[in-house]
Amino acid sequence: MKFKIGNVELENNLVLAPMAGVTDLPFRLLCKEQGCGLLYTEMVSAKAVLYRNKNTKPLLEVALQEHPIALQLFGSEPEIMAQIAAELEEGPYDILDINMGCPVPKIVNNGEGSALMKNPELAVKIVRVVVKAVKKPVTVKMRKGFTEETVNVVELAKRFEDVGVAAIAVHGRTREQYYSGKADWESIRKVKEAVSIPVIGNGDITSPEKAKAMLEDTNCDALMIGRGVQGNPWLFSQILDFFQTGQYQKKPSVEEVKRMMLIHTKLQLKYKGDYIGIREMRKHIAWYTTGYPYSAQLRNKVNMVETYQELEKLIAEL
Numbered sequence: 001m002k003f004k005i006g007n008v009e010l011e012n013n014l015v016l017a018p019m020a021g022v023t024d025l026p027f028r029l030l031c032k033e034q035g036c037g038l039l040y041t042e043m044v045s046a047k048a049v050l051y052r053n054k055n056t057k058p059l060l061e062v063a064l065q066e067h068p069i070a071l072q073l074f075g076s077e078p079e080i081m082a083q084i085a086a087e088l089e090e091g092p093y094d095i096l097d098i099n100m101g102c103p104v105p106k107i108v109n110n111g112e113g114s115a116l117m118k119n120p121e122l123a124v125k126i127v128r129v130v131v132k133a134v135k136k137p138v139t140v141k142m143r144k145g146f147t148e149e150t151v152n153v154v155e156l157a158k159r160f161e162d163v164g165v166a167a168i169a170v171h172g173r174t175r176e177q178y179y180s181g182k183a184d185w186e187s188i189r190k191v192k193e194a195v196s197i198p199v200i201g202n203g204d205i206t207s208p209e210k211a212k213a214m215l216e217d218t219n220c221d222a223l224m225i226g227r228g229v230q231g232n233p234w235l236f237s238q239i240l241d242f243f244q245t246g247q248y249q250k251k252p253s254v255e256e257v258k259r260m261m262l263i264h265t266k267l268q269l270k271y272k273g274d275y276i277g278i279r280e281m282r283k284h285i286a287w288y289t290t291g292y293p294y295s296a297q298l299r300n301k302v303n304m305v306e307t308y309q310e311l312e313k314l315i316a317e318l
Contacts, residue, residue, distance in 0.1 A: 003037065003222055005198060006137025006166035008068050008094045010222075012037035014211075014236050015169070015200055017226030018072045018099070018141070024058075026267035027284070028066055030260070031229060034236040037222075039069045043099045043113075046075035046084040061271075062092045070095035070139065074102060076111040078126045082133040089134045095166070096134055098127060100142035100156075103175045114175035117146045120156060128163040137166035141202075141224075144187035147176045157191045157199075169200035169224050179227065189218040200224045206235075208242030231287025233260070254292070258315050261288050265311055278305060285311075294318075
């Protein structure tokens with residue numbers, strides 16, 4: 001199960017996908033505890049770092065126990081990307097990742113994220129200058145293409161390998177799809193066949209069976225899990241157990257879910273403060289309790305909660 005990206009050795013081949021507003025430090029710590037082999041930060045704007053935007057500072061914060069961890073940068077200006085990658089390389093990150101997958105309109109409209117897949121020459125230039133600017137491994141996360149008519153992930157993957165990228169993560173959807181429909185695992189397999197660097201498969205891994213199926217269908221080297229772990233950090237340990245023993249872990253009990261929600265809340269308050277921490281927990285609690293009886297009523301009540309004590313009382317009543 002051990003796995004390497006450049007000179008960085010990972011305990012296993014399970015990877016947490018970078019998700020804006022989700023994979024913050026508290027959530028990453030929970031995923032690490034469940035056995036995740038490689039964590040990714042939320043995506044960070046190179047331009048925001050350049051202009052010392054105060055909102056960017058928390059995104060760059062990493063705890064000692066998180067290693068190995070990748071810092072994900074996004075931007076569309078090669079010189080700024082290279083400059084900021086070199087500046088941040090001295091920070092506590094093991095890998096630097098370039099985002100070419102984000103589908104959000106405000107990112108795409110700036111020519112960043114998945115929009116770079118529409119401009120292969122610029123995409124390759126950015127990767128080339130970043131690789132030259134740093135000594136740590138550089139990886140790229142991208143989609144299968146911008147639209148179904150312009151699928152170019154294999155061509156780009158080969159060019160990125162040529163300029164020194166250490167690994168490539170492929171989300172088997174186009175930008176056009178956002179997160180809808182079914183991920184095209186075939187596109188991941190084609191990239192794996194085309195390059196000799198590690199390929200990380202991403203898209204629709206929501207269970208141990210799906211994890212096994214992706215490895216078998218694509219022959220990819222590692223599995224990147226995103227929305228499947230929202231409200232379910234246990235998925236990492238469930239997959240690891242399944243791979244090692246062939247056995248399924250039981251679904252966490254209601255008591256275990258309640259305990260995890262409180263641990264998560266305490267971490268949020270520790271790192272974000274009371275006001276932001278409680279508010280950010282609202283969406284996480286909605287995810288943790290999806291599918292449970294009375295979850296809709298709970299979500300309504302959680303949106304009114306202002307303090308840890310109120311939240312603890314509400315969870316105790318579940």
